[in-house]
Amino acid sequence: MLVGTVLGTAAVPAAATQAATARATACPTGWGSLARTDDDATTTPVRDIRTGRHACYDRMVVDLPGAGRDGLGYSVRYVDRLRQDGSGRPLPVAGGAVLEVRVTAPAYDPETGEPAYPARAGRPLPGVDLTGYRTFRDARFAGSFEGETQVGLGVRARLPFRVLELPDRVVIDVAHGWAGGR
Numbered sequence: 001m002l003v004g005t006v007l008g009t010a011a012v013p014a015a016a017t018q019a020a021t022a023r024a025t026a027c028p029t030g031w032g033s034l035a036r037t038d039d040d041a042t043t044t045p046v047r048d049i050r051t052g053r054h055a056c057y058d059r060m061v062v063d064l065p066g067a068g069r070d071g072l073g074y075s076v077r078y079v080d081r082l083r084q085d086g087s088g089r090p091l092p093v094a095g096g097a098v099l100e101v102r103v104t105a106p107a108y109d110p111e112t113g114e115p116a117y118p119a120r121a122g123r124p125l126p127g128v129d130l131t132g133y134r135t136f137r138d139a140r141f142a143g144s145f146e147g148e149t150q151v152g153l154g155v156r157a158r159l160p161f162r163v164l165e166l167p168d169r170v171v172i173d174v175a176h177g178w179a180g181g182r
Contacts, residue, residue: 027056031160031175035077038165041104042071045116046149049125051136057173058135060153062103069167073104076163076172082152084121085145091122095137095154099161102151103170107144117149125151134176135159 044067052059064072079100082091107117118126119141130136138154155174164171 027175027177029160029179031162031173033078033158033160035075036161036163037075037077038073038163039104040071040073041147042067042073043110043147044071044105045109046103046105046107046144047116049117049119049128049139049141049151051128051130051133051139053133054173057175058133058155060101060136060139060151060172060174062101062149062151062170062172063168064103064105064170065168067105067168069165072165072170074163074165074170075102075104076100076161078158082140082142082150084142085148085150086143091140091142091152093138093140093152093154095156097155097158099153099155099172099174100142100150101153101172103149104147105149106147107141107149110147117144135174 044064046062047065048063050061077100079098082093082098082100084091108115121141121143123141125139125141128139135156137156140152142150142152159175160178161172161174
């Protein structure tokens, strides 16, 4: 009898721990895959584009130091093919789906025309290594034309995403799946 009581009380904390762990790793749902836009604009140049891995999503951050929060504009949408602004030239982006990320800010100093972000059109984003990512497959710089910077983000499939405007940055999160689980 004593053994049954000890085992019974030990099982309750283990079950509670498993339930708490499951709640802690639940992933957000309801983001959707429709286009997200904000029509604001800034002349503050893009200085960096970086990525990160999270439990529920992969993240891309476009840094615009000094831009604040007001005036950050963007358009993020799924496209059949990434086409470079100005020329209309198609740019290959690996993955099952392509998110076109546009930030209404130049990747160059508007006063001098000098590059503020050291990327080349059609090439992978400098310093971005997507090895080990669950959702991201490719990240290509399309260019900066007439005050807008364009990036092609190749993802595993057409998955839900969200866009956040934070001080000095635009953040794009793409979920690992539709079900809301890890």
